[in-house]
Amino acid sequence: MERVKNFIHHLFIPHEENNFRAKSLHTDFLTVYLVIAFLMTIIFKQANLHNVLGFATDISVDKLYQLINEQRQKNNLPSLSLNSSLSLAAQKKAENMFQENYWSHYAPDGKTPWDFILGANYKYEYAGENLAKNFLFSNGVVDAWMNSSTHRENILKKEYTEVGYAIVNGTLNGEQTTLVIQMFGTPLASSFVSQPVQANKTIQNIPIENKPQQVLAKKTYQPKINAFNFSFNLNIVFMAFLLVALALDFYFASKFNIIRIGGKNTAHFLFIIFVLAGLFLSTIGTII
Amino acid sequence: MIKPFSFHLKKELKNHLLDYLLLITAGIFFLILLNIFRGQRIIEFIVLVSFALFYIIWGVYHHIINETLHLKTVVEYILIAFIIIFLLKIIILP
Numbered sequence: 001m002e003r004v005k006n007f008i009h010h011l012f013i014p015h016e017e018n019n020f021r022a023k024s025l026h027t028d029f030l031t032v033y034l035v036i037a038f039l040m041t042i043i044f045k046q047a048n049l050h051n052v053l054g055f056a057t058d059i060s061v062d063k064l065y066q067l068i069n070e071q072r073q074k075n076n077l078p079s080l081s082l083n084s085s086l087s088l089a090a091q092k093k094a095e096n097m098f099q100e101n102y103w104s105h106y107a108p109d110g111k112t113p114w115d116f117i118l119g120a121n122y123k124y125e126y127a128g129e130n131l132a133k134n135f136l137f138s139n140g141v142v143d144a145w146m147n148s149s150t151h152r153e154n155i156l157k158k159e160y161t162e163v164g165y166a167i168v169n170g171t172l173n174g175e176q177t178t179l180v181i182q183m184f185g186t187p188l189a190s191s192f193v194s195q196p197v198q199a200n201k202t203i204q205n206i207p208i209e210n211k212p213q214q215v216l217a218k219k220t221y222q223p224k225i226n227a228f229n230f231s232f233n234l235n236i237v238f239m240a241f242l243l244v245a246l247a248l249d250f251y252f253a254s255k256f257n258i259i260r261i262g263g264k265n266t267a268h269f270l271f272i273i274f275v276l277a278g279l280f281l282s283t284i285g286t287i288i
Numbered sequence: 289m290i291k292p293f294s295f296h297l298k299k300e301l302k303n304h305l306l307d308y309l310l311l312i313t314a315g316i317f318f319l320i321l322l323n324i325f326r327g328q329r330i331i332e333f334i335v336l337v338s339f340a341l342f343y344i345i346w347g348v349y350h351h352i353i354n355e356t357l358h359l360k361t362v363v364e365y366i367l368i369a370f371i372i373i374f375l376l377k378i379i380i381l382p
Binding site for chain 1: 290291293296301308309311312319324326328329336347349358364367368369370374375376377378379380
């Protein structure tokens with residue numbers, strides 16, 4: 001126990017034995033961190049952390065589905081069931097968005113979300129669509145939707161009974177993007193008027209054909225997702241370690257009036273804080 | 289009496305107010321640029337590298353005007369900047 005205590009003391013507190021600078025901040029230690037960071041970039045690249053288009057995310061259908069139902073349960077609403085036809089419609093919508101290069105509920109050729117839903121042979125009484133792009137985490141997507149009144153209304157609409165998802169990577173307006181398409185629906189009990197709701201908009205009636213349903217809801221990148229989450233957390237832990245080491249070294253050096261040759265801990269501290277803020281900023285995407 | 293962490297921090301910031309204001313301004317500018325180019329991964333990475341390079345230059349400048357510049361100090365700034373660049377590259381440009 002005493003050895004562990006001494007080791008931690010040596011690692012974080014400036015004193016005579018570590019040349020009045022926390023050992024964890026010595027140039028040799030920093031060089032080791034740099035080599036580890038460099039090796040990590042190579043290992044994660046070799047491990048194919050990213051998807052085919054080189055954009056990594058931790059968004060999965062399972063997680064989105066779970067979070068949305070949690071929100072509904074909190075509001076005393078029944079859970080939605082995952083529908084493969086709605087997932088197929090979402091998949092087709094995402095593919096169309098990349099093909100036609102647009103970020104909107106409506107395609108440039110006038111195609112609406114309801115066309116994709118009906119095209120997937122889903123006869124609906126109510127239908128809705130939420131879109132998101134550039135998010136890194138499922139929680140971020142759901143939080144953004146819940147913070148927007150129209151998207152929140154879709155998620156908490158009591159009429160909806162089913163939901164479908166597509167998480168698709170591609171290039172939109174020259175930028176590599178992960179699109180998240182969420183389609184809600186209430187199947188038509190009998191053949192009467194269809195009433196779609198996309199963020200409180202539009203109504204349509206379109207004839208429907210019957211086709212075999214495809215299961216697309218499970219089409220995610222689970223192994224890569226875990227690796228991405230791991231690398232993200234590793235980044236946070238490592239930067240937190242550096243911040244703690246810098247803060248302790250700065251405090252004790254100031255307290256004992258230690259004068260030494262070296263960089264300014266306050267500057268390093270500020271630099272890492274800004275980078276961390278930037279890292280969190282990059283996890284926030286866009287919704288419509 | 290034991291002085292708190294914030295006391296030492298304020299003292300350090302006060303002693304080099306202009307230098308730290310410059311660094312904080314650059315940091316805010318970095319966050320604004322990241323927000324503008326959010327989702328455009330290559331540009332995000334360029335912004336990050338630019339901020340890291342600015343930080344190294346800031347370090348050299350700060351130690352020159354305080355007459356405390358030493359090779360070891362420059363190496364320290366370079367090492368920290370590149371550790372952060374490599375770490376964030378995994379997230380931004382895997």
